[in-house]
Amino acid sequence: MSRAYAEVIGDPIVQSKSPAIHGFWLGKLGIDADYRATHVTAEGLADFIAARRTDPDWRGCNVTMPHKQAVIPLIDRLDPVAARIGAVNTIVPEQGELVGYNTDAPGFLEPLQPLLGDKHYFRMARILGTGGAARAIIAALAGEGMVIVLAGRNPDKARALLDELDPKGEHHVAPLAHFADATDFVFDDREGCLDLVVNASALGMTGQPPLPFDISHAPPGSVFYDIVTSPLDTDFLKAARAAGFRTVDGLSMLIGQADHAFRRFFGANPPRGETDAELRKVLGA
Known part of the structure; x- marks a missing residue:
């Protein structure tokens, strides 16, 4: 007997x-369906999509690197x-069509919503990294009225990304190395402002070089956000917490x-709230 499934x-x-x-x-919801991980190479991507189009049990897929633009x-x-x-x-297959969504943007913003719901005199985000993940983060934060300082190894690439994703925004670029050394810059009064420092790169991930960021570049009251999940508690986050x-x-x-x-795959709201802590334990196992 066939069974509904989605996959990554x-x-x-x-x-x-x-x-x-x-x-x-x-x-938790007692839904009779599967969710799988499927290895798909760049060469096999077109054949994979073509095959899934005709599978009545397929509810859709998540797409991770390196296929987010190629699909x-x-x-x-x-x-x-x-x-x-x-x-x-x-x-997601919808009425005979395959529709592409980006859930990274709302997913990134979700833990920031309590802060974003407040009014601020000024909002600034320092985003470190110009890779695939940065695209959704830049677009999400620009949509929330953030002035962005985008730091990458290649400032020209950073400028091109900002011009593409938010051409009317008054954003800035900086070489990633700018944030590696200590600064004696005296920040102005940040009362009523929202400052974010976001690692949108793979730096600091297991097997990758560390992220070069000196804590003196963060304005008082900043929120540090690291998208790396392995390790979950990165050196970047540890240093931020130690500094308060x-x-x-x-x-x-x-x-x-x-x-x-x-919600799009299975037509149901996942159980959140108190079960998030339980889910985190499962993911940490």
Whole structure:
């Protein structure tokens, strides 16, 4: 007997926590469906999409690196948010069409919503990294009225990203190395302001070089946010906490984006709130 399923695709894929997240929610809700991880190479991407189009049990897939932009020509329609970001991380069959969504943007914003709901005189985000994940983060924060300082190894790439994603914004670029050394810059009064420092790169991840960021570059009251999930408590977050800053870890974004995808795949709201702590324990096992 056939069974409904969704999946996550990427290359590599063994590191994905998505099957554990969706499987946890399916179990909690008693939904008779599966969520799998499927290794799909760049060469096999078009054949994969073509095969899934005709599978009546397929409810869609999450898309991880390196396919978030490569899938766009292979599907039929883009949600406006995905079109603006220029990247897709969720594909859903809808009325005979494959529709591309980007749930990274709302997923990233989810743990910040209590702060974003307040009024501020000024909002600034220092975003470190110009890779695939940065696209959704830049678009999400620009949409929340943040002035962005985008730091990358290549400032020209950073400027091109800002011009593409928010051409009317008054944003700034900086070389990543600028933040590596201590500064004696005296920040102005930040009362009533919202400052974020976001690691949108893979730096600090297991097997990657550390993220070069000196804590003196963070204005008082900043919130530090790291999208890395392995390790979950990065050196970047540890240093921020030790200096008295608030922190948000990578699982917050991962669970937030999965929430939006789950609803589209399975037509149900995942159990959140108190069960998030239980889910975090499962993911940490």
